[in-house]
Amino acid sequence: MVHDLIRVEMEGLFRLELRRHGKLEQLIEERNLIVDGAKNQLARLVGGNVAGRHITQIGFGIGSAAAAPTNTALTFSPLHPTTSSRKAVSSVEYPAIGQVQFNWSLSTTELNDVTITEFGLFCQDGTLFARKARAPIQKDADLSLVGAWTILF
Numbered sequence: 615m616v617h618d619l620i621r622v623e624m625e626g627l628f629r630l631e632l633r634r635h636g637k638l639e640q641l642i643e644e645r646n647l648i649v650d651g652a653k654n655q656l657a658r659l660v661g662g663n664v665a666g667r668h669i670t671q672i673g674f675g676i677g678s679a680a681a682a683p684t685n686t687a688l689t690f691s692p693l694h695p696t697t698s699s700r701k702a703v704s705s706v707e708y709p710a711i712g713q714v715q716f717n718w719s720l721s722t723t724e725l726n727d728v729t730i731t732e733f734g735l736f737c738q739d740g741t742l743f744a745r746k747a748r749a750p751i752q753k754d755a756d757l758s759l760v761g762a763w764t765i766l767f
Contacts, residue, residue: 624648624767628733628746631760639757646733646746647681648765655737666739672718672763673700673742674725674753675732681747688734688745694725700736712767720759728753735763 626646632639659667675688690699701724703716716735730751735744744763751759 624652624765626735626744626746627764627766629762629764632751633758633760634756636758642748644746644748646744646763647683647685648744649681649685649742650683651686651737651741652743655741655743666741667737669706669716669735669743670702670738671700671736672703672716672761673734673736674720674728674730675699675734676729677732677747679747681732681745685745686742688732688742691725691728694728699725703735709764713764715762715764717762719761720753722755722758725753726755733761733763735765 626648628642628644628646630642632642655667658664673688673690676691677689679685688699701718701720703718705717707715707717709715730753731747731749733746733748734742737743744765746763751757753759
């Protein structure tokens with residue numbers, strides 16, 4: 615029976631290096647939420663409907679709401695529309711069985727004068743897969759962000 619099935623809960627590990635003038639200023643490692651959209655993406659992927667289902671982008675938002683399973687988007691800065699508040703992940707790795715890691719960075723020339731309060735992983739079709747809300751980070755021209763977001767199955 616369907617109700618007797620065991621569910622495997624996913625979780626994420628969000629790692630962020632704040633680098634000022636290239637030097638490590640702060641290292642942040644926190645758990646994060648995998649949103650409901652991820653479950654739909656994975657169900658369709660396993661079922662063979664693969665187009666657009668894989669994670670390709672990281673997003674940087676200014677929203678203040680706590681992360682919730684029903685989240686479907688980030689709040690983007692009016693100064694930076696959706697297209698400039700998202701960027702391609704740098705690379706993908708598989709550090710251990712049941713893990714996939716998305717590496718990303720935000721250079722000193724990107725999203726300056728924005729107070730970043732949320733991060734998101736997005737699939738190629740625009741579906742939000744994971745969201746991390748956190749304390750504000752004032753993005754200035756001397757600050758770069760380097761991160762790795764690992765999904766644990």
